[in-house]
Amino acid sequence: MQSPQSSYDVLIIGSxxxxxxxxxxxPTELRVGVLAKADLAEGSTLWAQGGIAAVLAEDDSAEQHIEDTLTAGAGLCNPATVQRVVEHGPEAVRWLIDQGVPFTTVGDDGNTYHLTREGGHSRRRILHAADATGRAIETTLEDRVRAAPNIEIHEHAMAVDLITHHRCGGEPGVRGAYVLGADGEVRPMAARSVVLATGGASKTYLYTTNPDLSSGDGIAMAWRAGCRVANMEFNQFHPTCLFHREARNFLISEAVRGEGGRLLLPDGTPFMHRFDERGELAPRDIVARAIDHEMKRLGVDYVLLDISHKPAEFITEHFPTIHQRCLEFGFDMTREPLPVVPAAHYTCGGVMVDLAGRTDLPGLYAAGEVTCSGLHGANRMASNSLLECIVFGRAAADDIVRRLGQLPEPPALPPWDESRVTDSDEEIVVTHNWDELRRFMWDYVGIVRTDKRLQRARHRADLLRSEIQEYYGHFRVNGNLLELRNLATVADLIIASAMARRESRGLHFTRDHPEPRAEGTPGETILIPDRALAVEGRVTLGVDPDD
Ligand SMILES: Cc1cc2nc3c(=O)[nH]c(=O)nc-3n(C[C@H](O)[C@H](O)[C@H](O)COP(=O)(O)OP(=O)(O)OC[C@H]3O[C@@H](n4cnc5c(N)ncnc54)[C@H](O)[C@@H]3O)c2cc1C
Ligand SMILES: O=C([O-])CC(=O)C(=O)O
Known part of the structure; x- marks a missing residue:
């Protein structure tokens, strides 16, 4: 028997x-549904270490934060977005403090926050909760949401696809989503407005700092629903993940370098000054490429990150989580350098949104890592993304409130097509495809690219896509197959964007075009659904006339 349809004013996909x-x-008068693919708190936010950037220090200014962000973004940031996010930074941080987030303080007054440094920032401006900032933010907000009377939480509930006017008729817009529950059933959930907050897509790569959930579901769903995506070629590789066969995804925060950590070759020689005068605190694209270059040049598996010259108490006070985790793998960072390697970390591109988080589809909003808001351009500066999540989450909510009256009541939705058959033997093939995709993306669309490598990736992605379409059409869906389908879509978008950008800029480096294009204004790479056409040109993000 069909269970009753869930219906909300606002359905938020991602927690x-x-x-x-x-x-x-x-506002609490609105009925809000929140979907989480796993437990509510699981996601990249929970694992964020370094902190959240905001202008709080007396020697700092909004102009300086804006300039640093624009410099790191290598000509592709949208200045209006950067200005908006930076100017709302102090307010966003105050909101988090009011929610109860226990940021690290100095002195006795309890109100003076310790600010650390990370790459690209010319000042100390990163608030943090020791080295587990994301956990402090996520668990604080989780408590708040669980206590809210108007918010209904669905854990282990995976959105499969958005439901639009194409299925229900009426004015163009979003009407809800199909959702796979823990019982294996797919049900429609209706809403007047839907917010995509599904995080990034770094699981497209073999080695990543991200949790398993980061399979780009929101980007793939928005693309299938007809939204434009942009800048997918700019995958950020974090320079320093612990190198250990059982821990290829454990991040060593950039704040370790911010507090004096040095990068060394395996024989103990420093090398970053040869690549950039800012040394260890150059923007991430430069540091990751330098490490990759030195590893290939010397044929070594890792480089070293050393902060053992600092007092042991300083290290354990600032980096208790990292220190403890490394001990579990046999490394004591108070006494010895850590072996580190780069890994896929952040998706700078995504679903195009304006300053209010609106996508191309009426009623559909997006916020956080799933988006291309114009903040990060060709390379995100450390600790700007948690800030983006808070500023855009608030902006989207405010815009929804302003516009909800214009959006239709949640309609009765068509049920999911259940005519597919179960065939558990296929699961093994899906798993193989998973491995294949993540490996060819790592090998061919990684830190250093070439035309030939991208063509090889394109060939493999095409084959994989047709196989996945076949499974998807015939077999009953499960989480693995759905994620694989989304990853294949995202891989396709990354490859198309990388092939379209015939220059090196920010995080996209290709040996065949090693310099930035000299002539003209650099444009974002915008992909348009249906035509799957890569076009270049500057995007004008809309500004709400009410603002
Ligand atoms: C190890 C690590 C350290 C980092 N450190 C920092 C830092 O110090 N400072 C900083 O600014 N940034 C940092 N980042 C980046 C930052 O943490 C993320 O960009 C940010 O937290 C993303 O938040 P989000 O809300 O967009 O997505 P996430 O926090 O990733 O949440 C995604 C949510 O979407 C849900 N979801 C996904 N797909 C579906 C689906 N199909 N159906 C239903 N639900 C779905 C998931 O269950 C989850 O709830 C770090 C990232 C990592 C991985
Ligand atoms: O702690 C880190 O290095 C991660 C970080 O700040 C970020 O990704 O913004």
Missing amino acids: GAAGLTTALRL
């Missing part, structure tokens, strides 16, 4: 910093 901020900012 990281972006999703929970949006939920908490909406």
Whole structure:
């Protein structure tokens, strides 16, 4: 028997910093549904270490934060977005403090926050909760959301696809989503407005700092629903993940370098000054490429990150989580350098949104890592993304409130097509495809690219896509197959964007075009659904006339 349809004013897909901020900012009169693919708190937010950037220090200014962000973004940031996010930074941080986030303080007054440094920032401006900032933010917001009377939480509930006017008729717009529950059933959930807050897509790569959930579901769903995506070629590789065969995804925060950590070759020689005068605190694209270059040049598996010259108490006070985790793998960072390697970390591109988080589809919003908001351009500066989640989560909620009256009541939705058959033997093939995709993306669309490598990736992606379409059409869906389908879509978008950008800029480096294009204004790479056409040109993000 068909269970009754869930129906909300606002359905938020994702429960990281972006999703929970949006939920908490909406007024309690609205019925809000929040979906989480796993437990509510699981996601990149929970694992964020370094902190959240905001202008708080007396020697700092909004102009300086804006300039640093634009410099790191290598000509592709949208200045209006950067200005908006930076100017709302102090307010966003105050909101988090009011929610109860226990940021690290100095002195006795309890109100003076310790600020650390990370790459690209010319000042100390990163608030943090020791080295587990994301956990402090996520668990604080989780408590708030669980206590809210108007918010209904669905854990282990995976959105499969958005439901639009194409299926229900009426004015163009979003009407809800099909959702796979823990019982294996797919049900429609209706809403007047839907917010995508599904995080990034770094699981497209073999080695990543991200949790398993980061399979780009929101980007793939928005693309299938007809939204434009942009800048997918700019995958950020974090320079320093612990190198250990059982821990290829454990991040060593950039704040370790911010507090004096040095990068060394395996024989103990420093090398970063040969690549950039800012040394260890150059923007991430430069540091990751330098490490990759030295590893290939010397044929070594890792480089070293050394902070053991600092007092042991300083290290354990600032980096208790990292210190403890490394001990579990046999490394004592108070006494010895750590072996580190780069890994896929952040998706700078995504679903195009304007300053209010609106996508191309009426009623559909997006916030956080799933988006291309114009903040990061060709390379995100450290600790700007948690800030983006809070600023855009709040902006989206405010815009929804302003516009909800214009959006239709949630309609009765068509049920999911259940005519597919179960065939558990296919599961093994899906798993193989998973491995294949993540490996060819790592090998061919990684830190250093070439035309030939991208062509090889394109060939493999095409084959994989047709196989996945076949499974998807015939077999009953499960989480693995759905994620694989989304990853294949995202891989396709990354490859198409990388092939379209015939220059090196920010995080996209290709040996065949090693310099930035000299002539003209650099454009974002915008992909348009249906035509799957890569075009270049500057995007004008809309500004709400009410603002
Ligand atoms: C190890 C690590 C350290 C980092 N450190 C920092 C830092 O110090 N400072 C900083 O600014 N940034 C940092 N980042 C980046 C930052 O943490 C993320 O960009 C940010 O937290 C993303 O938040 P989000 O809300 O967009 O997504 P996430 O926090 O990733 O949440 C995604 C949510 O979407 C849900 N979801 C996904 N797909 C579906 C689906 N199909 N159906 C239903 N739900 C779905 C998931 O269950 C989850 O709830 C770090 C990232 C990592 C991985
Ligand atoms: O702690 C880190 O290095 C991660 C970080 O700041 C970020 O990704 O913004």
